[in-house]
Amino acid sequence: MTPTRPGDPADPVEDLLRATLEQRAQDPVWRASLVTDAVRSARPRVRRVPPVVAGLSAAAAVVVLGVGAAAVARGAGTVSTPAAPGLLPTPVPTASGGRTGAGTSGPGSGAPDVEHSSCAQARAALKGATAEPHNRAMTMDPLYTGPGSGDWVSGGTTGTTAAGTSPADGAGAATGADSADSADSADSTGGSDGPVLTDTFAAGPSPTSDPAWETALTDLDLALDGRRFAYMNVGADVIVVNVVRGVDEKGATDLVRSCTPPGADVRTQLVDRSQTELEALYAEVSQQAPERFPDMSGAWVDTDTNRVLIGATTPPSRAQVLWVQERWGGAVAVADLTTRRVVVP
Amino acid sequence: MERFEEFAHARGPAFLRLGYLLTGDRHLAEDLVQAALVDVYRGGSKVVASDRPEAYARRVLVNTWLGWQRRASSRERPFGPDDVATVASSAPVGRAGADAAPDFAADVAARDAMWHLLATLPPRGRAVLVLRFYEDADDATIASVLGIGESAVRSTAARALLRLREGLVAAPSEREALS
Numbered sequence: 001m002t003p004t005r006p007g008d009p010a011d012p013v014e015d016l017l018r019a020t021l022e023q024r025a026q027d028p029v030w031r032a033s034l035v036t037d038a039v040r041s042a043r044p045r046v047r048r049v050p051p052v053v054a055g056l057s058a059a060a061a062v063v064v065l066g067v068g069a070a071a072v073a074r075g076a077g078t079v080s081t082p083a084a085p086g087l088l089p090t091p092v093p094t095a096s097g098g099r100t101g102a103g104t105s106g107p108g109s110g111a112p113d114v115e116h117s118s119c120a121q122a123r124a125a126l127k128g129a130t131a132e133p134h135n136r137a138m139t140m141d142p143l144y145t146g147p148g149s150g151d152w153v154s155g156g157t158t159g160t161t162a163a164g165t166s167p168a169d170g171a172g173a174a175t176g177a178d179s180a181d182s183a184d185s186a187d188s189t190g191g192s193d194g195p196v197l198t199d200t201f202a203a204g205p206s207p208t209s210d211p212a213w214e215t216a217l218t219d220l221d222l223a224l225d226g227r228r229f230a231y232m233n234v235g236a237d238v239i240v241v242n243v244v245r246g247v248d249e250k251g252a253t254d255l256v257r258s259c260t261p262p263g264a265d266v267r268t269q270l271v272d273r274s275q276t277e278l279e280a281l282y283a284e285v286s287q288q289a290p291e292r293f294p295d296m297s298g299a300w301v302d303t304d305t306n307r308v309l310i311g312a313t314t315p316p317s318r319a320q321v322l323w324v325q326e327r328w329g330g331a332v333a334v335a336d337l338t339t340r341r342v343v344v345p
Numbered sequence: 346m347e348r349f350e351e352f353a354h355a356r357g358p359a360f361l362r363l364g365y366l367l368t369g370d371r372h373l374a375e376d377l378v379q380a381a382l383v384d385v386y387r388g389g390s391k392v393v394a395s396d397r398p399e400a401y402a403r404r405v406l407v408n409t410w411l412g413w414q415r416r417a418s419s420r421e422r423p424f425g426p427d428d429v430a431t432v433a434s435s436a437p438v439g440r441a442g443a444d445a446a447p448d449f450a451a452d453v454a455a456r457d458a459m460w461h462l463l464a465t466l467p468p469r470g471r472a473v474l475v476l477r478f479y480e481d482a483d484d485a486t487i488a489s490v491l492g493i494g495e496s497a498v499r500s501t502a503a504r505a506l507l508r509l510r511e512g513l514v515a516a517p518s519e520r521e522a523l524s
Contacts, residue, residue, distance in 0.1 A: 013510050014478065019452075020459040021479040025362040318481065 022318050023339075244274040271306040273331060281308050285332055292323050297337060309335045309342070316343050353382050356399055360406055366475045367410050369464050377413075381406035403480075404490045407472050411491070414468035455513075462512040470505030473498055 273281070278301045285299045285308050297311040308331065310324065316334045321343050324332050334343045360381060364374030384405045385398065463471055469491065476482040476490060484495045491498070 013506065013513060016455055016459050016513075017463075017474065017506075017509065018478045020456040020463070021366055021475060023456055024460060025366055025479060318479065322481075 018318070019315070023315065241268045243268050243270055245270045245272055273306055278303075278306070278308060281328070281331055285310060285328070288327075289324075292320055293334075305333075308332045311335050311337050312343075313337050315339065349386055352385075352398055356402065357382070359399075360402065363403065363475065363480065364406060364410070366479055367407065367468075367472060369460070377406060377410050380409050384409070400486075400490075407476070407490050408492070411468050411472060458513065459509065462509050465512070466505050466508060470501050470508070473501045474505050477502060 282299055282301050289296055289299060289310050293310055293312055293316070295313045297313050299308055299310050301307075302309045308328075310332065312320075312334055315336050315338055321334050324334055335341070336343050357378065360378045361374055364377040364381075365371055368374050368377060381402055385402045388401070463474070466474070472491060473487055476487045482490070484498045487498045488495045493501075
């Protein structure tokens with residue numbers, strides 16, 4: 001008997017053989033790039049507050065209890081760190097004092113503000129860099145089943161507002177020269193070649209709903225003067241600022257490093273594709289992929305891995321995966337929703 | 346050197362998958378890939394700079410494995426015929442009919458049975474099937490990789506598939522399912 005060739009009428013044994021090989025081939029290089037909300041929420045939160053600091057801030061914590069974590073933490077110059085489930089966040093005094101509070105930092109505040117000045121220097125070094133306009137959040141886990149699942153998650157509701165619209169909008173007045181920088185940067189947002197920082201983060205349940213993270217993100221956002229040099233991606237215990245590879249990577253990275261609010265664990269990573277590129281890619285994939293993936297549940301941008309994922313509700317064939325790779329390279333991958341794995345060719 | 350590293354880094358995972366399908370053992374697959382990449386490295390820059398370094402590496406990988414199999418000491422039989430019959434009889438092929446509801450457990454069992462049946466095939470037969478059904482290679486390519494004629498590829502594939510069919514249709518239920 002002559003074995004059939006790929007494309008010939010189906011043969012159950014050959015189909016089974018092909019499926020077996022494709023499935024087994026994924027085993028050795030299993031990649032956990034699809035992190036589910038379940039995994040995230042199961043991971044214990046990391047407390048980054050040293051006991052001494054926590055004790056010193058006890059008084060502030062009392063205030064937080066009474067008035068509300070986010071607003072007070074910002075007004076008193078504190079950054080609340082994530083607490084264990086069931087516990088209130090613990091506010092920590094920031095090194096920049098009241099950067100976000102009028103008259104408590106910067107020129108005239110009377111308080112030394114080393115971090116603030118270094119942040120301003122880094123910001124000045126980035127003058128002229130262009131930025132993308134604020135984008136909606138585009139992250140979505142394929143396995144995310146919370147509110148908004150099945151569609152784009154419009155996040156960015158907290159902590160990522162532009163400087164001018166932040167609740168702590170008084171920062172500009174308080175920081176003197178920095179407000180001028182902010183105005184300059186606002187003028188420079190028309191281009192598109194600079195290092196791009198568009199902030200966005202995964203919506204849904206924690207940690208975006210955690211006031212501590214709101215505060216940290218807002219502080220960082222204010223430090224960036226509302227300029228979008230990266231899009232922020234909130235994992236379980238870190239804020240990842242994705243700096244798009246290209247012009248002035250070092251400047252953008254330095255800026256983030258020097259402007260990171262104390263108490264917040266912010267990391268930077270260089271990525272290949274900007275938010276705009278990912279959006280364009282998403283549109284293209286959404287239009288073309290259904291031809292080859294009639295059972296696809298949808299496509300989404302995975303900011304964790306800086307690529308677009310196609311969600312397949314049945315195990316994708318090797319031919320389908322190869323088609324994706326040939327068409328878009330590593331910028332697009334196929335997520336097998338039945339096995340919760342990203343399928344690689 | 347730099348180009349070799351780039352090549353090894355880019356294609357290493359793919360070779361690892363191919364090696365795993367051939368050997369059925371992750372650690373052996375890693376050894377195999379390493380041996381193949383060492384051979385590619387020895388080939389020097391001309392191999393990496395050639396149009397198809399991947400084809401060369403794949404050929405080295407498959408033939409290295411076949412070479413290992415020829416050594417009596419490395420011959421393994423993870424599953425004996427009795428084991429295969431047991432697995433096959435307990436693993437219905439989950440394609441009993443178009444009207445049947447998809448049975449995920451049956452699919453998994455059938456794939457598991459197929460995987461173990463593959464392990465019982467002669468090395469060359471397994472290599473031909475992996476190259477054909479995983480790499481989607483045509484007969485000419487397979488013949489080139491294995492250094493045999495195209496007719497030998499076809500006959501080897503036919504024999505290997507026949508063995509798989511016999512193994513899967515060992516029990517009446519499977520025979521019914523496959524029909």
